[in-house]
Amino acid sequence: MLQVRGESIISPGAKQNLIPLAIPLSESSSGSVTALLRWPTAPPGMEMPVVEVRKHGVWLLSKNVDQYIHRILVEEDANHSRESNNELFRASAGAGVELYKKGDFAESRISNLDVYLLRKVGLFPDIIERKVMHHFEKGDQVSALITGEFYTKKEHFPGFGRPFVFNAEVLLKVGRKLEAKDAARGALKSPWWTLGCKYQEVADIAQWEDEQIEYIKEKVTEEGRQEDLKKGKAPAQVALDEAAFLLDLASVEGTWDDFVERIAECYKEAGLHDIAKFVLYRD
Known part of the structure; x- marks a missing residue:
């Protein structure tokens, strides 16, 4: 089907410079890659989503293949x-x-x-966002705000930060700066590669400088690991947390290949050997 639409089928191992959780399917003439997303610790009930792979992470196209x-x-x-x-x-x-x-x-x-x-x-992020913009075009701020809030309900797009980012932008548009700041900070609790934009754009709305990045950099040092272990966190959980932190850091500049080996090691330490193999797999 992707071929009929004019896209080129690519190898699932064509993952250079892409987020290592993607399984590439096809590439369009503009260079955008459609992929499946293999979420290492998927939220309950999540099927394998279809995503567009971008430099700083992924854009959710659909919650499942069907x-x-x-x-x-x-x-x-x-x-x-x-x-x-x-x-x-x-x-x-x-x-x-x-x-x-x-x-x-x-x-x-x-x-x-x-x-x-x-x-x-079903629900699709691009359609919901378009709907909000149509409300604004008609001058209907109330409906825009209601739809923006609806977008963030956790059962709709579990695990993804994009709805919260967009809601923050909506709140900012109507002058609710304090609420926008809170929404942006909420978005940054999700994996940064699910924000649908650069980390910095969300950090600006959240009114955060580099403190979040510095905090994460500290967490992935040996001292940070030891501190978590001393607090009684299970070693497997510490390893999973480190993998998540490294994915966040890689998403800031889109430097996935610099982090991939350490991310795979973390999954191995956490006992997720299949995920570790998958993360390293490439042509």
């Missing part, structure tokens, strides 16, 4: 591009038939594609 395929088929059907339409439906093989029947969008009598996708397919 939702991603479903959305592609609906969009193709709605756009009436008959040739590629048929080709895509053929490429989706059995999966497509189960998820979506051609003509369902027209039959639904829902005129807005985004509304159909949210109601019938």
